[in-house]
Amino acid sequence: MDKMMDSPWVLRIIALILACLLFFSVRTELSPLSKTITSEQTTVIRDVPVDVFYDDKNLIVTGIPKTVDVTIKGPMPLVIQAQTSRDFSIFVDLSKLLIGEHNVALKYENISDKLQVTLDPATVKVNIEEKVTQEFRVDPEMNNRLIEQGYILEGMTADPATVYVTGPKSIIENISYVKATVTGEKGMKEPFSQVATVKVLDRDLNKLDVKIEPETVKVQVDIGAYSRELPVVVKEVGKAADGIIVNKLTFNPTTVKVYGRKSIIDALTAIPIEVDLSKITESKTYEFDVKLPEGVTSSSAKIKVKADITKVEQETTTTTAPAPTPTPDAKPDTKPDAKHDAKPDPDPDPSPPSEESNDHSEDNTTTEKTEDIDS
Numbered sequence: 001m002d003k004m005m006d007s008p009w010v011l012r013i014i015a016l017i018l019a020c021l022l023f024f025s026v027r028t029e030l031s032p033l034s035k036t037i038t039s040e041q042t043t044v045i046r047d048v049p050v051d052v053f054y055d056d057k058n059l060i061v062t063g064i065p066k067t068v069d070v071t072i073k074g075p076m077p078l079v080i081q082a083q084t085s086r087d088f089s090i091f092v093d094l095s096k097l098l099i100g101e102h103n104v105a106l107k108y109e110n111i112s113d114k115l116q117v118t119l120d121p122a123t124v125k126v127n128i129e130e131k132v133t134q135e136f137r138v139d140p141e142m143n144n145r146l147i148e149q150g151y152i153l154e155g156m157t158a159d160p161a162t163v164y165v166t167g168p169k170s171i172i173e174n175i176s177y178v179k180a181t182v183t184g185e186k187g188m189k190e191p192f193s194q195v196a197t198v199k200v201l202d203r204d205l206n207k208l209d210v211k212i213e214p215e216t217v218k219v220q221v222d223i224g225a226y227s228r229e230l231p232v233v234v235k236e237v238g239k240a241a242d243g244i245i246v247n248k249l250t251f252n253p254t255t256v257k258v259y260g261r262k263s264i265i266d267a268l269t270a271i272p273i274e275v276d277l278s279k280i281t282e283s284k285t286y287e288f289d290v291k292l293p294e295g296v297t298s299s300s301a302k303i304k305v306k307a308d309i310t311k312v313e314q315e316t317t318t319t320t321a322p323a324p325t326p327t328p329d330a331k332p333d334t335k336p337d338a339k340h341d342a343k344p345d346p347d348p349d350p351s352p353p354s355e356e357s358n359d360h361s362e363d364n365t366t367t368e369k370t371e372d373i374d375s
Helices: 002-004 010-037 076-087 357-375
Strands: 040-053 057-062 066-076 089-093 100-105 107-109 116-120 123-137 139-142 151-159 162-168 178-181 191-199 211-213 216-225 227-237 244-252 253-261 271-278 285-289 302-311
Touching: 040 076, 057 162, 066 076, 139 151, 139 216, 139 357, 178 216, 227 244, 271 302
Parallel strands: 040 089, 139 178, 227 271
Antiparallel strands: 040 066, 057 123, 066 116, 089 107, 100 123, 123 162, 151 216, 162 211, 178 191, 191 216, 227 253, 244 302, 285 302
């Protein structure tokens, strides 16, 4: 065996065999690589943005998709390179087109000519219109169901009150509402402010694709208790003092605003004010409390009532009663009169008094009245 290994021909034969084995081994490994290099591959690159070239200062273009899907097919190294780098672009040139509708084809650039490119969509229908900018008033809105029962929405204001809307002329002419919606939790009963997004809607409440400046506004929401303005009605109670005549009562204010639950406030028709006549002693202005149902408050706690009265002087009058006429059977009164010290006429049938005696009697009565008032 050692002699064989020492033979140079044996060593040459072994070397030849090893060389053949190595050759076939390397060929086997290189053969798949060559096939891979020469094979084709297909891939889809999604959401590639579309560039549009037109007069964007004076025109508006609609109908162009924001992105498209690009399918590329070709040698694998080129496909992998395009997919990884994404240094190509998809565009449409509208600079030479007039206002109106057009069917245009999307184009691409910076893609190897050895690759087969398919765009989805490949053509689009575009509408070129005049650009219009118009000012609109913002209308704030809120769901009234969010307000606590017994309170109402008194008003809402937006700051700024107007916004500028830019878009195609056809869309600007179709704008019906520009709203800023306020949101919140149920049970609101105090004023608050909130930043709201402005929305532009058509008559069917569809949102329109336009540019809004500014996009948000600050909305001030005023919430207050439910209220109504009701007339004041004076109700006289009690009795005026002796010698007092109440000629006229005037009051101010003639109406008051009342606050409370809607069911209670709506049931009221007027606010009665009780004026106690016994407390009115002179012509001046008095104040009386406003009495309200439970759970109701008012803007005025008291009502001023101006009284116009007349004082009447009371006179004390003393008159002399005429002496009784005796009947024929009556006995004459023997008791003398305490004041005149005179006796009754014994004549049972006295004659009727004369005119002179009547005049004399009236003079006596007048004299007695004057003396009582003086005394």
